Amino acid sequence: MERRAYKQALFAVRNEDIALDIVQDAMLKLAEKYGDKPAEELPMLFQRILQNTIRDFYRRQKVRSLWMTPLSALTSANDEDADPLETLEVENQSKLASIPHAQLEQSQLLAIIEEEIKKLPPRQREAFLMRYWEDMDIAETAAAMGCSEGSVKTHCSRATHTLAVALKAKGIEL
Amino acid sequence: MKEQEFAHRIRHHLNLGADGIDRATADRLFKARQNALEHQKVATSQLSLAGIGNIAADVMLPHARTVIALLGLMLGVAGVSYWNDYQQAAEYEEIDSALLADDLPINAYLDKGFHAWLDQPSSQQ
Incomplete structure (x- = not known):
């Protein structure tokens, strides 16, 4: 949990x-x-x-x-050029180099899915994760989010659609 | 693909991600859970009360705040009413004793209300 x-x-x-x-x-x-x-x-x-x-x-x-x-x-303008993602990618690549091919694919797929979930609007992400990851029913999700059951259904539907489109655009078929 | 089916495939991957959390983070999460459990609120009322008492508590406890608030309000109203009566009685007592002692201030005789009161038959007073 x-x-x-x-x-x-x-x-x-x-x-x-x-x-x-x-x-x-x-x-x-x-x-x-x-x-x-x-x-x-x-x-x-x-x-x-x-x-x-x-x-x-x-x-x-x-x-x-x-x-x-x-x-x-007021701080130096040099910092603006630094991209934190650059160091992150290098770190990830160095970690991934030591693991077998299947695991590598899996971890890359997971990273993409997680990244797309991060990009979802907060309410859609909350609804999607509560409904489908936490296994909560619509009424429980609505109570936890403080919104109507209809809103939960809409959030979940939009989140699923957005994720499906985003993954498809990256050539991923689940 | 249906929404549910797609969501369950995503869920499968998310579960793999959760299982793959690094050891240090998992340890910190486990400790946090243990710490929370140590601070867990215990349901004392349900343990200490049994039988009829338990039923009464189940019925009354959710409304306890309302009952206490109503009792407080009733006590307040009774207190204010008693205090008003007490003040009025003290006022009458003062006027009566001043009348009997023929010690009324001169302003009392100039007050129209006082004359009206004096004109009333004694049975009404």
Whole structure:
């Protein structure tokens, strides 16, 4: 459970340490506040807490960026040329070089799928992951997201369509 | 391909990704889970109450806040009403004793309401 939650947080915030903190906070809140609730309610409650914790992070990030943008304008312009993806790709390639071909293909496919999931609009991603990864039904997903069941269906349908189109464009047929 | 079928294939890959999380991260997640479990809220009311008490608690506990708020409101209204009656009685007592002692301030005789009150038959007072 905590691994899937970590991945969900990672898709949203794209930072491993922050994703870990978010999952840790969400688990602690669930245990402290809802530890006495029936077991069948816990997945929905946990998802609601997790998504709220992620949204809290976005809010804090927004406030911080309001302060940081004027400050970053004062720093050296050389940093703008640096592409963090370059180092990431080199690191990934060096890791992948040591693993067999089938595993390499699998990990590349997974990386593409995860990247496309990260690109989904947040609400679509939440709905899709809760419905199809966490196995929550439409009513539970709607309760966790605080929206109508109709909205959940729409979010899921759009997310699936977007993913299918994006993967097809990269020549991937699942 | 149907939405569900496609989603389940994606799910398969996502599960592989979750299983492939590096050891250090998995350890940190496991510790976080253990830490959360140590802070788990325990359902004390359900353990301590049994039988009829348990049923009463099940029925009453969800409405406990409302019941307490209503009780507080009723106590407040009763308190205000009692205080008003007490104040009024003290006021009357003061006027009565001033009348009996012939010690009313001169302004009292100038008050139209006071004359009207004096004109009322004593049985009504």
